[in-house]
Amino acid sequence: MNTAEFSLWICLSSILAGLLGSLTGLGGGVVIVPVLTLIFHIDIRYAIGASLVSVIATSSGAAAAYVREGFSNIRIGMFLEIATTLGALFGAYLTAKVTTHSIGIVFGIVLLYSAYASFRTKHPEHGHTSPDPLAMRLKMHGTFPSSTGDEAYVAQRVPAGFSLMFAAGTLSGLLGIGSGAVKVLAMDQAMRLPFKVSTTTSNFMIGVTAAASAGIYLSRGYISPGLAMPVMLGVLGGSLVGSKILVNAEVKTLRLVFGVVIVALGIEMIFNSVTGRL
Amino acid sequence: MQLTDQKLEVAIGRMLQTGVMLAALVVLLGGILYLRQSTGPRPDYIHFHGEIDNLRSPAKIVVLAIHGNPEAIIQFGLLLLIATPIVRVMVAAAGFLIEKDHMYVWVSLAVLAVLLFSLWRSH
Numbered sequence: 001m002n003t004a005e006f007s008l009w010i011c012l013s014s015i016l017a018g019l020l021g022s023l024t025g026l027g028g029g030v031v032i033v034p035v036l037t038l039i040f041h042i043d044i045r046y047a048i049g050a051s052l053v054s055v056i057a058t059s060s061g062a063a064a065a066y067v068r069e070g071f072s073n074i075r076i077g078m079f080l081e082i083a084t085t086l087g088a089l090f091g092a093y094l095t096a097k098v099t100t101h102s103i104g105i106v107f108g109i110v111l112l113y114s115a116y117a118s119f120r121t122k123h124p125e126h127g128h129t130s131p132d133p134l135a136m137r138l139k140m141h142g143t144f145p146s147s148t149g150d151e152a153y154v155a156q157r158v159p160a161g162f163s164l165m166f167a168a169g170t171l172s173g174l175l176g177i178g179s180g181a182v183k184v185l186a187m188d189q190a191m192r193l194p195f196k197v198s199t200t201t202s203n204f205m206i207g208v209t210a211a212a213s214a215g216i217y218l219s220r221g222y223i224s225p226g227l228a229m230p231v232m233l234g235v236l237g238g239s240l241v242g243s244k245i246l247v248n249a250e251v252k253t254l255r256l257v258f259g260v261v262i263v264a265l266g267i268e269m270i271f272n273s274v275t276g277r278l
Numbered sequence: 279m280q281l282t283d284q285k286l287e288v289a290i291g292r293m294l295q296t297g298v299m300l301a302a303l304v305v306l307l308g309g310i311l312y313l314r315q316s317t318g319p320r321p322d323y324i325h326f327h328g329e330i331d332n333l334r335s336p337a338k339i340v341v342l343a344i345h346g347n348p349e350a351i352i353q354f355g356l357l358l359l360i361a362t363p364i365v366r367v368m369v370a371a372a373g374f375l376i377e378k379d380h381m382y383v384w385v386s387l388a389v390l391a392v393l394l395f396s397l398w399r400s401h
Binding site (some may be wrong): 001002003004006010040041042045054056057059060061063065066067070072074075077079082083085086088089092108109122138139197207208210211212213214215216218219221222223224225226227228229230231232233 | 321362
C-alpha cells in the first residue's frame, strides 16, 4: 500500500466513523480509534492523537447548530470545564505512564458503556426538586424551550457532577476521545439537568476538554500529520453529513445496527489488549 | 440578561465554526501538497516512534510551514484547530465581563489558565 492509498482508506474509514459517531451520538473518536488499531494495526498512541484532533473539529463544528436550538447552558458548561480540563491534563499524563494494553482495555470498557448509555431510554423529566443552594450561588440554572413555553431548571448535586466531570476529562485525555457519554451522565443523572440541556452543553464542552490534552499529545509526538490529516477531514465530513441525516430521518434501526457494531468493537478491543495483540 | 446570554452563545458558536472551517482548509491544502510529494510506501504507524521533533512544537511548525513544508502546513492547521476552543474561552470571558458577571469572568479565566498551562508545560 502506498501513501496515497493508505490516506484514502483512512479517510474513507474516518468518514464512516464520523457518520456512525454522530448518528449514535457517541462522537467520532470513540469509533475511529478501534478502527485504526484493530483494522489498520496502527499504534494506539498515534490513533488517539489523530482522534483527539478530530474530536475538537466535530465538537466545534457542530456548536453553532446546537446553540441555535437554545438548549446549551454556557455557565454550567464553563464551570464544569474547570473539572474536565484538569482531568484531561491528568489523563494525558497517565497515557505516558501506563501500558498500551491497559489503555486498550479501558477503551473497550468505555465503548461498552457508551453503547449501553446511548440506548438508555430518555427518562421523563425529573420533576421539581428544591433548589440546590450551591447551584443557585453558581447561577447554574436556566430555561429551555419546551412545548408548553420556556421551562426553568436548576442543577442538583453539583459536587457529584463536578467529580464525574473530572473523570470524564481524565478519560478524554487518556483515550483521545470526547467522552460525551460520561459528560452526559454527569449532567443528566448526577446534576439532574434536562436531557437536551445535558447533551448540547456536553458537546460544547468537548472541544475545550480536548484542547487541554492536545498540547501534551503534540509535544509527545502522538499527533502525526500523515495520519491526523485524513482522520480529521474524514471524521469532520462524516459527522456533518450525519447531523444532516439526523434532522431528516428516523434512525432507530440504524442506531441499533451501529450499537451492535460498537459493542463488537469494544469486546475486540478488550480481547486484543488482554491477549497482548494491541 | 437572558437575551445577552443567547447572543453571546450564538457569537461563540459562529466563531467556533469559522475556526474549524479555516483549520480544515489549511489541513486540506497541506494534505494535497503532502500527497503530491509522497510516492513511497505507506508510513509506518504500526510501531510507535513519535513524530519528529520539528513537528512537535508550535514555533518550529510555524517556521517550517512558512517554508512550504506540507507536513508542517498540516500541523499548522491542527494548531489552528487546537486554538479554536482556547479562543472560545477568551471570548466567553470577555462576554461575561460585558455582562458584568464577575464570578464567571473568574471561572473562564481559571479554565483559560489550565489550557495555557498545558500548552506552556508541554513545550
